[in-house]
Amino acid sequence: MKKMQIIRRILCLLLVMFLLTPAVETKAEANYYTYVYDYFGEQRESPDAYTAEKVVMGIDYGIGNFNNPQGMFTTENKIYIVDTGNNRIVVLKVEEDRSISLEKEIKTFSNNGAEDSFDAPNDIYVRENGDMYICDTNNNRIVQIDKDLKLVQEIVKPVDETYDASQEFLPTKAVVDPAGRILTIAKNVNKGVMQYSPDGRFIGYIGANEVTFSMIDYIWKKLSTQAQRAQMEQFVPTEYNNIALDKDGFIYVTTSVFDEWDLLGDSAKPIRKLNSMGTDILIKNGNYPPIGDITWGNASGVSGPSKMVDITALENDTYYVVDRVRGRLFGYDSQGNLLYAFGGIGNAAGTFLYPIALDHIGYDLYVLDQRAGSLTRFKLTEYGTLINEALAAYKMGDYDLSAEYWRQVIRVNGNYDLAYIGIGRALLRQERYEEAMEYFEAKYDAENYSKAYKLWRKEWIEEHIGIFMVVLIGALVLNWGIKKIKKIKKEAMEE
Amino acid sequence: MKIAEKINKASLAQWGKSLKYSLHLIVHPFDGFWDLIHEKRGSMAAANTILVLMLLIKVWKVQFTNFMFILYIPEEFNILMCLAEAVIPLAIGCVSNWCLTTLFDGKGTLKNIYMGVCYSLAPYVLLQLPMIFLSNIVTLEEGVFWSYLNSFTYIWCGLLMLCAMMMIHDYTLGKALLAAIATAVGMLVIIFIILLFFSLISDGFAYFISLYKEIAFRFY
Numbered sequence: 180m181k182k183m184q185i186i187r188r189i190l191c192l193l194l195v196m197f198l199l200t201p202a203v204e205t206k207a208e209a210n211y212y213t214y215v216y217d218y219f220g221e222q223r224e225s226p227d228a229y230t231a232e233k234v235v236m237g238i239d240y241g242i243g244n245f246n247n248p249q250g251m252f253t254t255e256n257k258i259y260i261v262d263t264g265n266n267r268i269v270v271l272k273v274e275e276d277r278s279i280s281l282e283k284e285i286k287t288f289s290n291n292g293a294e295d296s297f298d299a300p301n302d303i304y305v306r307e308n309g310d311m312y313i314c315d316t317n318n319n320r321i322v323q324i325d326k327d328l329k330l331v332q333e334i335v336k337p338v339d340e341t342y343d344a345s346q347e348f349l350p351t352k353a354v355v356d357p358a359g360r361i362l363t364i365a366k367n368v369n370k371g372v373m374q375y376s377p378d379g380r381f382i383g384y385i386g387a388n389e390v391t392f393s394m395i396d397y398i399w400k401k402l403s404t405q406a407q408r409a410q411m412e413q414f415v416p417t418e419y420n421n422i423a424l425d426k427d428g429f430i431y432v433t434t435s436v437f438d439e440w441d442l443l444g445d446s447a448k449p450i451r452k453l454n455s456m457g458t459d460i461l462i463k464n465g466n467y468p469p470i471g472d473i474t475w476g477n478a479s480g481v482s483g484p485s486k487m488v489d490i491t492a493l494e495n496d497t498y499y500v501v502d503r504v505r506g507r508l509f510g511y512d513s514q515g516n517l518l519y520a521f522g523g524i525g526n527a528a529g530t531f532l533y534p535i536a537l538d539h540i541g542y543d544l545y546v547l548d549q550r551a552g553s554l555t556r557f558k559l560t561e562y563g564t565l566i567n568e569a570l571a572a573y574k575m576g577d578y579d580l581s582a583e584y585w586r587q588v589i590r591v592n593g594n595y596d597l598a599y600i601g602i603g604r605a606l607l608r609q610e611r612y613e614e615a616m617e618y619f620e621a622k623y624d625a626e627n628y629s630k631a632y633k634l635w636r637k638e639w640i641e642e643h644i645g646i647f648m649v650v651l652i653g654a655l656v657l658n659w660g661i662k663k664i665k666k667i668k669k670e671a672m673e674e
Numbered sequence: 675m676k677i678a679e680k681i682n683k684a685s686l687a688q689w690g691k692s693l694k695y696s697l698h699l700i701v702h703p704f705d706g707f708w709d710l711i712h713e714k715r716g717s718m719a720a721a722n723t724i725l726v727l728m729l730l731i732k733v734w735k736v737q738f739t740n741f742m743f744i745l746y747i748p749e750e751f752n753i754l755m756c757l758a759e760a761v762i763p764l765a766i767g768c769v770s771n772w773c774l775t776t777l778f779d780g781k782g783t784l785k786n787i788y789m790g791v792c793y794s795l796a797p798y799v800l801l802q803l804p805m806i807f808l809s810n811i812v813t814l815e816e817g818v819f820w821s822y823l824n825s826f827t828y829i830w831c832g833l834l835m836l837c838a839m840m841m842i843h844d845y846t847l848g849k850a851l852l853a854a855i856a857t858a859v860g861m862l863v864i865i866f867i868i869l870l871f872f873s874l875i876s877d878g879f880a881y882f883i884s885l886y887k888e889i890a891f892r893f894y
Contacts, residue, residue, distance in 0.1 A: 620741060623741060623745060625741065625742040625814055626814060628741075628742065628814075629742060629813040629814035629815070629817075630813075632813055633813045636811070636813075
């Protein structure tokens with residue numbers, strides 16, 4: 180009788196458990212997967228941080244598809260697409276309800292009364308006053324047009340001894356810093372970013388690659404013959420392929436010309452953050468330098484390292500790069516830790532045929548696909564929001580809140596190293612050193628562990644100093660006492 | 675009963691004494707190694723003890739050193755491999771050294787060489803054990819001392835081995851250095867021969883196995 184009761188109870192419990200288990204949510208998953216790299220450089224799957232929300236094409240607006248678009252720029256609610264093959268600029272507007280509508284098409288502008296047009300434009304930058312700077316590549320100029328489409332000035336080939344007069348001026352990317360200086364990258368110019376004053380005078384180059392010359396190379400050159408020397412690799416500095424400004428006016432540049440083997444040792448530096456002097460000030464505190472994929476396999480015709488083609492820096496100091504080899508987007512925080520990587524090559528929403536440009540409005544990411552002629556919008560998922568909120572809270576100094584967000588991230592993704600370190604850091608600020616040490620040790624963060632340990636040790640010694648002193652003084656007194664007794668004994672014996 | 679007879683008080687005292695001698699030896703290597711062999715101050719028992727302690731500490735070092743210095747990943751750690759890392763080079767080194775020095779009028783026997791090598795490992799035992807504790811009470815910045823001490827242990831052991839070679843074989847310094855290089859080359863040759871031997875043996879076996887299979891398939 181009793182036995183039956185127990186069985187019935189167990190059955191009842193099982194039933195309740197089944198009922199409480201949430202139904203497995205089935206929904207159409209995106210055809211790409213999101214991942215991060217762990218301490219050992221291994222890919223760890225993670226929930227989607229960004230999801231492809233919308234894909235638009237030129238045909239959606241009855242203006243014909245984009246033909247080989249090369250550049251994109253976003254302002255608060257406008258997207259400027261440089262439709263290179265059709266020699267036009269398409270301006271889209273993001274409405275309040277997040278839908279995207281066509282604002283206008285720019286094909287011509289007024290050049291001192293005469294009508295002028297573009298020839299294979301490559302990039303656009305729009306200043307806050309509405310002035311547009313367009314790299315009119317095949318016309319060998321950058322045109323500055325005001326918002327009424329009137330030419331303000333043309334920026335042309337520099338008349339300077341550092342610029343070969345016989346070489347064509349083919350500007351491909353341009354940005355304008357808050358002071359109005361025009362920074363441009365031109366084809367076949369490897370001296371760095373070209374800098375023009377606001378009135379279009381050539382100032383000089385910034386961010387040129389330092390040419391390294393090693394002793395071994397020198398010896399080899401000395402030993403080799405003329406013919407061999409000609410065969411040898413030239414010490415050609417890097418050519419940048421894209422440029423972006425962050426909210427503070429720092430310049431982010433990317434390059435895809437480097438030696439594969441220099442990547443992990445961080446001498447290739449495919450992503451750089453330049454200050455006004457042109458020095459690379461990108462912070463790299465992650466386990467791996469920001470180079471996109473850390474391990475690159477060789478499958479289905481795709482091999483080799485990530486080749487960054489565009490970069491965008493968000494307002495919260497994170498930055499995103501897009502890799503054209505595998506069509507992936509990589510998000511990094513201000514410390515150079517990989518937040519998440521996603522995307523891929525393919526035809527589904529969220530994958531690309533040949534991504535070429537990347538920009539953002541708020542937290543939304545816009546990616547332009549050169550071959551598909553499409554524009555994809557990614558929006559943060561709940562998981563992605565948690566990560567960004569945690570970063571924001573830490574930056575604001577609200578460590579409790581940040582830890583709370585990181586705890587929620589762990590609940591969703593237990594493989595997320597940054598969350599553990601984030602909690603550890605928050606605990607460290609709250610002076611809970613022992614717990615912080617645990618979190619740091621779990622993810623092998625020696626540097627932060629050491630910091631926490633140092634403080635914990637200090638606290639421990641301060642707490643126990645009394646006992647130490649008592650023991651020390653006790654030992655001294657005892658020692659002195661024993662000596663004294665021995666002496667007295669000895670004297671007594673002698674007597 | 676037999677074992678108890680063997681471990682009598684006198685031999686235990688002898689063992690203790692020869693083990694204690696290693697403390698003298700590591701600071702007076704020249705006299706130390708000379709007396710170790712010629713005055714019979716050392717013993718095989720003590721040499722074995724030092725080797726076993728060294729192996730134990732080697733394993734402990736990986737397991738218990740703070741993760742800031744040595745990252746211990748349990749799933750990738752293999753005690754046997756860890757031991758083999760030390761034992762196999764030592765064994766091959768002793769044999770190689772003995773082979774070469776017998777040809778180049780070295781005075782030491784294989785037993786002498788083994789004893790000398792084991793006694794040279796004494797600093798490792800003495801220093802690495804406290805270093806495991808040390809690693810757990812220092813921060814990353816103070817860890818530089820740990821790293822220095824770590825290198826220092828290896829250099830000390832290496833120098834002791836060189837001294838051992840000079841004294842055991844009655845060599846000059848130049849000859850000892852030459853012998854050390856020759857020993858290293860000899861080790862490579864031995865490893866090569868071992869690999870060759872195993873690959874030949876396995877090929878031989880494979881031949882007979884395939885022969886058997888061929889016959890078996892024919893008849894069934």
